[in-house]
Amino acid sequence: MAGDRVVAVGSAARVLVAATARALRGEDCADLGHPGPLSRFTGAPDPVRRAAVTRAAGRVALTIGQTAEVDADRVARWFADQYPRGRYPGALLGSPHGAVAHLAVALGVPWLPTGFEMSVHWAQGAVDQPRAALDHGAALAGRLLAGNPDLHVRQVHCPASRGALSGATVSLAARWRSLPAAYARFLADRLEPGAPLLLLRDVRTWPVLDDGSGHSFQIGSPASGLDPVDFHPDSHALRQVLRSAGGDGASWEPPEVTVPRGAAEHGVEDGFEGDTRRWVSAHGHALHRVLVPQPSALSAATADLYRRWLRAAGKTGDRLVVECGRLLDPWQVVRAGMVPYWCENATRRSVDQVEWWLAGSEPFSSVDVLPEPPGLRSPALAGLPQWLAVAGFGRRRRALDRTTARGYPVTSVPTRRATEVLRAQPYDLPTPARMGVPEALETLRDTGSHQGLLVC
Numbered sequence: 001m002a003g004d005r006v007v008a009v010g011s012a013a014r015v016l017v018a019a020t021a022r023a024l025r026g027e028d029c030a031d032l033g034h035p036g037p038l039s040r041f042t043g044a045p046d047p048v049r050r051a052a053v054t055r056a057a058g059r060v061a062l063t064i065g066q067t068a069e070v071d072a073d074r075v076a077r078w079f080a081d082q083y084p085r086g087r088y089p090g091a092l093l094g095s096p097h098g099a100v101a102h103l104a105v106a107l108g109v110p111w112l113p114t115g116f117e118m119s120v121h122w123a124q125g126a127v128d129q130p131r132a133a134l135d136h137g138a139a140l141a142g143r144l145l146a147g148n149p150d151l152h153v154r155q156v157h158c159p160a161s162r163g164a165l166s167g168a169t170v171s172l173a174a175r176w177r178s179l180p181a182a183y184a185r186f187l188a189d190r191l192e193p194g195a196p197l198l199l200l201r202d203v204r205t206w207p208v209l210d211d212g213s214g215h216s217f218q219i220g221s222p223a224s225g226l227d228p229v230d231f232h233p234d235s236h237a238l239r240q241v242l243r244s245a246g247g248d249g250a251s252w253e254p255p256e257v258t259v260p261r262g263a264a265e266h267g268v269e270d271g272f273e274g275d276t277r278r279w280v281s282a283h284g285h286a287l288h289r290v291l292v293p294q295p296s297a298l299s300a301a302t303a304d305l306y307r308r309w310l311r312a313a314g315k316t317g318d319r320l321v322v323e324c325g326r327l328l329d330p331w332q333v334v335r336a337g338m339v340p341y342w343c344e345n346a347t348r349r350s351v352d353q354v355e356w357w358l359a360g361s362e363p364f365s366s367v368d369v370l371p372e373p374p375g376l377r378s379p380a381l382a383g384l385p386q387w388l389a390v391a392g393f394g395r396r397r398r399a400l401d402r403t404t405a406r407g408y409p410v411t412s413v414p415t416r417r418a419t420e421v422l423r424a425q426p427y428d429l430p431t432p433a434r435m436g437v438p439e440a441l442e443t444l445r446d447t448g449s450h451q452g453l454l455v456c
Contacts, residue, residue, distance in 0.1 A: 003076075070147065072148040076182035106309055150177050151175065158219070320364040323343065327370040355390055364393065365394065369390050
């Protein structure tokens with residue numbers, strides 16, 4: 001099955017590879033859509049919402065039978081084939097994070113994900129039945145792993161981040177346990193001699209049920225903006241989330257976890273890192289690791305790196321764009337000579353972090369803010385006043401995009417909305433010469449150490 005059919009629409013890896021590949025070709029993201037398919041049904045009565053969710057899932061999710069047709073190496077080849085031909089001075093691999101797209105563009109290198117997400121039908125599903133979700137997901141994982149033994153499949157049941165969709169589909173995050181053959185071929189063919197590789201690892205943890213079969217299960221997610229305790233049956237936050245998603249909480253009986261704190265869904269498999277180390281050793285390259293304790297650590301370090309990079313090229317480095325989720329455009333950021341800070345999502349936790357970073361940074365003359373509406377309601381989400389406070393850090397220009405703010409948080413907007421906003425920014429050409437990997441590593445160490453970023 002083709003990779004573009006397998007990888008979930010709007011998933012982080014899919015969007016970030018597309019954005020990075022376009023930027024390396026000198027193109028923006030004007031053709032990228034990826035709107036949330038369910039936002040307009042959030043406030044509808046339960047029967048209407050259920051029918052709408054089922055129809056939407058039928059358009060974007062895999063069928064049960066199609067899980068047995070997934071070829072993970074073909075997915076890897078689809079990711080790699082999106083990049084323009086030529087030799088690169090390095091490569092980035094690892095967990096999905098908006099800042100890696102900006103970092104890749106500054107270095108002039110591709111980024112390849114170490115996993116991908118799939119969405120699969122769950123015809124008799126319910127948002128408030130995690131045990132049933134586990135049973136259904138385990139059967140799907142068995143079909144998937146039969147043809148792809150080099151994968152680990154992490155199932156995530158999170159009504160707080162997926163809303164009503166978590167009752168119509170299951171979300172499977174597939175992680176490679178070794179370097180895919182398609183990646184090995186790409187690196188061998190496209191890297192300059194001795195070019196270094198950077199492996200970025202999201203090291204956040206979460207309670208996990210893992211029986212060692214190759215399929216593991218987690219309820220909730222760090223990206224939800226909630227804590228593991230918030231998914232306990234007695235949690236007030238959980239009841240709010242389930243009511244918003246169409247459940248009532250009466251059937252919420254989570255299975256017992258076997259790993260109190262394991263790598264969360266976007267972690268990198270140790271086998272993948274070990275296999276990559278063996279590959280670089282055999283082919284005369286070097287491997288550097290960037291361990292990311294929280295998304296904000298890499299976002300802040302990359303923003304500081306951009307500011308230095310722009311100023312070294314004679315630009316002001318004085319204009320900031322705060323991106324969120326799928327709303328990013330690396331090429332337009334470079335074209336406009338702006339500093340990018342990426343928020344993982346619209347949770348209060350994400351927005352708190354950008355506020356703290358701005359409070360401790362040299363002031364920016366302008367701050368443009370692009371909050372991605374998640375298409376659902378959650379007690380963990382930031383309100384528009386908090387987003388306005390972020391824009392308020394601009395000394396002369398303070399802009400919160402009205403289109404993304406209209407109907408927030410239950411509407412959704414496509415990725416190309418970021419392109420539309422950034423195209424209106426004045427040009428600041430020529431673009432800076434690409435940054436060398438050694439310089440980038442030194443800057444990340446310098447700017448990220450106090451954020452907990454570890455570069456080794």
